[in-house]
Amino acid sequence: MSPSEAKQQIDQLSAELKQHTYNYYVLAMPTITDFEFDKKLEQLAALEKQFPDLLDADSPTQKVGGFITKEFTTVKHRWPMLSLGNTYNAQELLDFDQRIRKAIGDNFEYVCELKFDGLSMSLTYEQGKLVKAVTRGDGTQGDDVTTNVRTIHTIPKRLHGDGYPDEFEIRGEVFMHLKAFDRLNQERVDNGEQPYANPRNFASGTIKLQDSSEVAKRPLDCFLYGLYTEKTLFKTHWESLQAVKDWGFHVNDESRLCHTIDDVLAFITEWDKRRFELSYDIDGIVIKVNNYGQQQELGFTAKSPRWAISYKYKAEQVQTQLQAVTYQVGRTGAVTPVANLKPVLLAGTTVKRATLHNANEMLRLDLHQGDWVYVEKGGEIIPKIISVNLEKRDPSAAAIEYITHCPACQTQLKRQEGEAAFYCPNDEGCPPQITGKMQHYIGRKAMNIDGLGDETIDTLYQKGFIRHISDLYVLKDHEDDLKQMDRFGEKSITNMLDGIERSKQMPFEKVLFGLGIRFIGETVAKKLAAYFKNIDNLMAASFEELIAVDEIGDRIAHSLIEYFGEEKHREEIEKLKASGLQFVTEEKEVTLASDTFAGKSFIISGVFEKFSRDELKDIIEQNGGKILSSISAKLNYLVAGDNMGPSKLEKAQKLNIPIISDDELMAMLES
Structure with missing residues (x-):
């Protein structure tokens, strides 16, 4: 066989196998048996072995991995993966439309896309090759899951066509088709295994598997919908969607270009009915x-x-019977009631529990033993009870009253004035509070300690090794006992001890957040650390000094004073x-390139050919200038590009603010 004949046969076999893979994994409708598939794969592998120069990295023989990823590397997103604002009614959409018109005028269009119920993913390509796949994570950083994503057959490993930049990012949603999900679940049931709750959870769990060869066996798909580049290639989102299709990306064909808000509303109405015809789940329109x-x-x-x-489409609602109310104790001591229900199918998921939020919500519902309740799953992971069907209530059924003592340690519960939740004050002796605080402390958003997980914390607590966060830092003294x-x-x-040691380098703001003080979230911890500089200043701060900090209100100030007031x-x-942890904010010294723009303020608006807006912002700040958020008489310069908003231009002209181009900005810098 000549090389040219071999290439023709290799190309034909590759195309056939890719199609059969798609039929099996995505459509869940295989057209050949596993045996026939394996024989074709063996034939392709033999040809590639005979003609190694014709082996392609994108060949079906190369796609099923086997590489075990011991841990996922955390990667910072080049562009943050933000979430979208939600609305559930037409009036809020009309209000959104009016806000847009007020800001940019009437000359604009919308693109409507189906909102897939899956796992957000960011893909990076260099020279037309997939080099990185990262989950959304917390929006600023996520997990590098490239090895696993390479096994998804609808994600191109190498692009075709031309016109794509040397480096770019494209975002989309990893999901599973319903038929494939049902088939896999039935296999698990037949094998005596626990079925998965829903396709989204399955997709998310699969992406986090450690063995990429196992991921390759799971039927995942991915729609791409968002192109990110350093320099703007296209004027519109619609143009970019058409272009990335030509590059080989799997783009959903149901998107629509809409010229008016009425067109948008018509699209929403259409898919409210048609969404149940799809082979995958959607929960709204973007x-x-x-x-x-x-x-x-x-x-x-x-x-x-x-x-x-x-x-977001209106949540599906079902009726089922309340079997019992149980209570969960959180790391801050808050006690949350949970309704245990007779299992019922809701929005593709078997529901067994629903949140009751707090005592006030239980009072509103007036729950009785054995009540029949209406359950809804509207944008929440845990469904909630909407109301009780009083017609089905047993007249002799007793009312369900909120507990008075902690279910974990039997301490009498308290409720602070103005708060809805009851809490257990026994933070030093209540097991779920003790372990919960430490599990919060080791988490990614706090101290991010490798080698330690929730189960390990539970085990170490039960064996008596840890009762306080500080006990983690003396575990090295018990290494021999741990080995037993x-x-x-x-x-x-x-690995665990190394991770604990490395955590000593985490900045003050992370340590402060990790302490788990009530109402001190990640953002608040950053503001407090930046303002007070060290823990001693913070512990000594008065109520007045605390509320003087931006976004720190009475509730947070009282919580801090109460916490630090305890010996x-x-x-x-x-x-x-x-133990060597960081309780002082590290002052970062900023070195300016020059002070050319010192005392000058700027706003950047529009699109620029030579620079991105972020690049212009960096140039201004590196040379002593300040970026403002809105136009006022204090503004010195408006740096204007193409397609800038008419309202900004009009306001700047009224205030006689100099309007300059990016070229003029650079000329100012050079002079």
């Missing part, structure tokens, strides 16, 4: 302003873009200090 320049003009809030919104425990191998102990907490902090 609406985006089409023009990229107008998107930049509209900008972002801290959590979401102002140029996009998601319309089941499932604690030498390597895992070393046991101050002693714990001293132990952590002695």
